[in-house]
Amino acid sequence: MxxxxxxxxxxxxxxxxxxxxxxxxxxxxxxxxxxxxxxxxxxxxxxxxxxxxxxxxxxxxxxxxxxxxxxxxxxxxxxxxxxxxxxxxxxxxxxxxxxxxxxxxxxxxxxxxxxxxxxxxxxxxxxxxxxxxxxxxxxxxxxxxxxxxxxxxxxxxxxAPLPVPPLPVVTMSYSAQDWQTAREKLTARGVDDHYVVIQPTSRWFFKCWDEEKMAQTIAALRQDGHTVVLTAGPDKKELAMIDRILAASPQDGVVSLAGELTLRQLAALIDHARLFIGVDSVPMHMAAALQTPCVALFGPSKLTFWSPWQVNGEVIWAGDYGPLPDPDAVDTHTKERYLDAIPVDAVVAAARRYL
Structure with a gap:
C-alpha cells in the first residue's frame, strides 16, 4: 500500500x-x-x-x-x-x-x-x-x-510489483531528419524506394556468414530485379568484410552505405526497406521492432533470449544444418564461422517469400 x-x-x-x-x-x-x-x-x-x-x-x-x-x-x-x-x-x-x-x-x-x-x-x-x-x-x-x-x-x-500491465512492444524511434539523411544518401547512389537492406556484419565475427555465400545471395536477389543496400558499423574489420562481399557481388544494383549511417539513420533506412537480411546484431533487432520483413541468420546465440522479438519474418538457425557449440562455451574471438552450415538456397528461398 x-x-x-x-x-x-x-x-x-x-x-x-x-x-x-x-x-x-x-x-x-x-x-x-x-x-x-x-x-x-x-x-x-x-x-x-x-x-x-x-x-x-x-x-x-x-x-x-x-x-x-x-x-x-x-x-x-x-x-x-x-x-x-x-x-x-x-x-x-x-x-x-x-x-x-x-x-x-x-x-x-x-x-x-x-x-x-x-x-x-x-x-x-x-x-x-x-x-x-x-x-x-x-x-x-x-x-x-x-x-x-x-x-x-x-x-x-x-x-510485477507495480500496478503496470506489461506492454510487450519493442520500439525503435528515429526523426524525420534521420530518414531525410538516409534518403539523400540513397538518391546520391541512384537507389529509389524499392530496395533490400543486408547487414552481413556483427562486432562478433563468429556470428557472421561466409562472404561468398552472402555474395551468391545478393546475386540471386539481383537476378530477381532487387536493388541491394549493404550496411555495417564503422569498424575497420566490418568495412573490410563489406569490401570482400562487394568484390564477389554483381557490380550493378548493389550499393554500400557501410559505416556512413548513425544507428537512427540506419533504423530509418531499414524502416523503409522492402526486406532486411542480417545476422544476430542490433540492426536485426531494429528490423524486428520496425516490423520490416526480416530474414535473420543465427548461429550459437541463445535463441530463447535473443531471437528477434515479434519478428515479421523468419529466423534461419545454423543448428538446423549442422552441430553448434554451446553458446556459453564459444570463444568470442574465434575465427570460426558457425553460420557457414546455412545453405544459400535456404536464405534466398526465405527472402523470396517476403518480396
Missing part, C-alpha cells in the same frame, strides 16, 4: 537504469512503453552508457537521458570522480518517486540507492545475493524463471 501512495502523485518521476550494449537498450523499450501507457503524464528518464544513447534518443516517451561516459576514465582519477559525483548529484536533485534498476552492476545499485527514491526496484540476481544489494533496493524481483524467458520478458518481469 505504501508503494502505491508514493506512485499516486500527479507529477510522477521515474528513472530507468540499464548499463549494457546497444541491443540490450533497444529491448528495454517495452518497459518504457508499459510505464508510459500506465502513467501518460509521468516524467520517464533513463540512465545508460553514453555510447548507446542513439538507441533511445528519439523515443517519444523518454524525458531526459543521462549518460555514463566510459571515456571519463581517461581524464585521470580526480576529473573522473568529479564527473561521477556531478551525475549522482544531478540524479538526486530530480527527486524521483520510482527507480527501476534493470542493470546488474554494483554501481547501478549504488546509484539507485543514492537517488533517495522511495520505491527502488531491482532484480534478485544470484551473483548479487548480498546485504548491500538488498539495502540499495526497496524490493527485489525474482529471476528464477529468467532462464526460460526472452530478454524482453525478463525486462518486463521487473514490473
Amino acid at each position: 505504501m508503494m502505491n501512495n508514493h506512485l499516486n502523485t500527479p507529477h510522477l518521476r521515474i528513472l530507468l537504469i540499464k548499463l549494457r550494449h546497444h541491443g540490450d537498450m533497444l529491448l528495454t523499450t517495452p518497459v518504457i512503453n508499459s510505464l508510459r501507457q500506465r502513467w501518460p503524464d509521468a516524467q520517464i528518464d533513463v540512465l545508460l552508457y553514453e555510447e548507446t544513447r542513439d538507441m533511445l534518443a528519439a523515443h517519444p516517451a523518454i524525458g531526459k537521458i543521462y549518460g555514463i561516459d566510459r571515456k571519463w576514465k581517461q581524464l585521470g582519477t580526480r576529473k573522473h570522480l568529479q564527473k561521477e559525483w556531478q551525475l549522482l548529484k544531478t540524479l538526486r536533485a530530480q527527486h524521483y518517486h520510482l527507480v527501476i534498476n534493470l542493470a546488474d552492476q554494483w554501481r547501478s545499485a549504488f546509484v539507485t540507492r543514492f537517488t533517495g527514491a522511495p520505491v527502488r526496484l531491482g532484480f534478485a540476481f544470484n551473483k548479487r545475493d548480498s546485504a548491500f544489494w538488498r539495502f540499495c533496493h526497496t524490493q527485489l524481483v525474482p529471476v528464477a524463471n529468467h532462464k526460460t524467458l526472452h530478454t524482453v520478458e525478463q525486462n518486463l518481469s521487473i514490473l
Whole structure:
C-alpha cells in the first residue's frame, strides 16, 4: 500500500537504469512503453552508457537521458570522480518517486540507492545475493524463471510489483531528419524506394556468414530485379568484410552505405526497406521492432533470449544444418564461422517469400 501512495502523485518521476550494449537498450523499450501507457503524464528518464544513447534518443516517451561516459576514465582519477559525483548529484536533485534498476552492476545499485527514491526496484540476481544489494533496493524481483524467458520478458518481469500491465512492444524511434539523411544518401547512389537492406556484419565475427555465400545471395536477389543496400558499423574489420562481399557481388544494383549511417539513420533506412537480411546484431533487432520483413541468420546465440522479438519474418538457425557449440562455451574471438552450415538456397528461398 505504501508503494502505491508514493506512485499516486500527479507529477510522477521515474528513472530507468540499464548499463549494457546497444541491443540490450533497444529491448528495454517495452518497459518504457508499459510505464508510459500506465502513467501518460509521468516524467520517464533513463540512465545508460553514453555510447548507446542513439538507441533511445528519439523515443517519444523518454524525458531526459543521462549518460555514463566510459571515456571519463581517461581524464585521470580526480576529473573522473568529479564527473561521477556531478551525475549522482544531478540524479538526486530530480527527486524521483520510482527507480527501476534493470542493470546488474554494483554501481547501478549504488546509484539507485543514492537517488533517495522511495520505491527502488531491482532484480534478485544470484551473483548479487548480498546485504548491500538488498539495502540499495526497496524490493527485489525474482529471476528464477529468467532462464526460460526472452530478454524482453525478463525486462518486463521487473514490473510485477507495480500496478503496470506489461506492454510487450519493442520500439525503435528515429526523426524525420534521420530518414531525410538516409534518403539523400540513397538518391546520391541512384537507389529509389524499392530496395533490400543486408547487414552481413556483427562486432562478433563468429556470428557472421561466409562472404561468398552472402555474395551468391545478393546475386540471386539481383537476378530477381532487387536493388541491394549493404550496411555495417564503422569498424575497420566490418568495412573490410563489406569490401570482400562487394568484390564477389554483381557490380550493378548493389550499393554500400557501410559505416556512413548513425544507428537512427540506419533504423530509418531499414524502416523503409522492402526486406532486411542480417545476422544476430542490433540492426536485426531494429528490423524486428520496425516490423520490416526480416530474414535473420543465427548461429550459437541463445535463441530463447535473443531471437528477434515479434519478428515479421523468419529466423534461419545454423543448428538446423549442422552441430553448434554451446553458446556459453564459444570463444568470442574465434575465427570460426558457425553460420557457414546455412545453405544459400535456404536464405534466398526465405527472402523470396517476403518480396
